Amino acid sequence: MKTVVVLGGNQMACPAIERLQQRGFRVVAVDANANAPARGVADQFVHQNFSDVAGTSAALADIAFVGIIPLSDFAIRAAAGIARERNLPGWNEFAELCFTSKVAMKRCWLDNGLPTPRCAFSTVAQLAAGHFPKWDSWPAVVKPSFSGGGSRGVFVARNWDEVQAGVNEVEKTYLDGDVVIEEFVRGTEHTLEVLISRGTPTLLSISDKENYPGSDTVVQRLHFPGSIGHSHRAALERLVFAACAAMRLTDGTTHFEVLISEDGPCLLEVGGRPGGGLNFHPICEISTGYDYPGLLAAVLTGDVPDFARKPSEHLVWHYFPRGEGVLQAIDGFKGIKDEPDVVDAELYEQVGKARLDLRNDLARPGYVLVRSKSAAQARERAARLVESVKFVTADAGDDTP
Incomplete structure (x- = not known):
């Protein structure tokens, strides 16, 4: 029986772990919470904070496994580094950097001429000191370069005073100290799950997102499959596939956030792991017919993914x-x-x-x-x-x- 490691053990990880077991895998779950729900579901549990790459590698040293799956942004570095150590499929160093730094991600897209909102870069320290980058587009979206996802630390500002006040309030979420200031673009927002196997991307799903009334950053409803997003499927597919090529992606999966404005689709950000929570399972399988955990496990264990689909629902x-x-x-x-x-x-x-x-x-x-x-x-x-x-x-x- 093949063993795979899953970095993440909260309640929403359990359905995917069970699906992997149904596919014949032995699952080792890793989590910093000693009482994580996955402890009672996985075949083996390792109590370890996977944000600590060296510590995670050491904790897994005596365990033989053929693939490692990150379920959150905090798990990307450990999954990518340990996969490289063991010569397993996963992200290369450039891809890892793009997934753990929005500054690197945006620069990659801009250098490759891909549509993404205009932006400027700064740091928490520079903004606190009143040293502002050249910028004249308001309102603007202010984002941490790395926060762990979940829209942590993201806010909309109308001037530099609001930028300073906002960053001061959420400074602890700006984990690497880097700041992205981005043009505020109106349009419909969507998530896309894109699996990459041996450098070839496959679009698995598209959702439509609706934010809470009065909020520009927090989602209240997601629709799978997204009817608006699917009406632009060809354009979205070209866009995210080009982004995958620009980031030199080879083996793994991605969760893209995109926006469709009157000027067409543009890239907002991307995570080098499945969509959060139940996106990985069972949402993708119910709404598309694809066995997402099985597909990703196949890619990350060096096998050939089977893209057969079951009947789907909304x-x-x-x-x-x-x-x-x-x-x-x-x-x-x-x-x-x-x-x-x-x-x-x-x-x-x-x-x-x-x-x-x-x-x-x-x-x-x-x-x-x-x-x-x-x-x-x-x-x-x-x-x-x-x-x-x-x-x-x-x-x-x-x-x-």
Whole structure:
């Protein structure tokens, strides 16, 4: 039996781990949390912070395995470095740099003439000191070069005062100290999962994203497959395939964020791992018919991926609305997971604590993930389920959607 290592062991990693086991793999899960949910699912568990590349390599030294899969941005360096150490398929050093530095990523795309919003680069220290790059386009999106994903530290500013204040507030999320200041472009936003095998990319899925009302950075709904994105499939495919070539990608998978404006599609950013959470599994398999974990495991173990597809359905991943005040009770959530068309549902807010503030994707209240034979039915059903859950707060009573 072939053994693969999965870097990541939270609750959302468990379905993919189980899918890999169903495909005949022995799975070793690695996580910094000694009580990570994957501990009870994987065939073997290694308690190790995979942000520590040398420590992770040492922790895996006595384990024989044929592939290593990163499930988050924090796992990219370890997965890429250890794959190179063991002569396994994975990312080369240039690709690793592009995936762990938005500055390097943007420069690669710009040097290759690929469409991406105009940008400038700086550092937290330079901005704090009032040393600003040449820039005259407002509003602007301010991003950390590396934060670990989840829209951590991303905000929109209208002038340099707001840039300074915003960076000061979220400085701890700018892990390498580098800052990307990017032109704010309006359009529809989409995610794309692109698998690369021996240098050949394959587009697996396209989603449509909808942000929370009043937010330019935090997503409330995702639609799989995305009807808007698929209407531009040929252009999007050309764009992301060109980006893969520019970053010299050989073996692995990518999660692209793209925007379609009136001028056409452009690249926003990319991660060198599957889309977060349930994107890896089961979302991709339900919405496209592709066995995403099986495909990626095949690529990263040197095998040939089988792109056979099963019948697919539509999915809507709908997060609950935000609210104010201290949460006193949550009514109507119990039993939602048992509904036949509900793939999953979770609540992250806790009674007795303040409502989450949507500062990034990690501060959302919770979600329902609904499947249906039609996009309209999935959207309507997800909306009804979200509306059926009431968040009772100390200040305003029922905080309904």
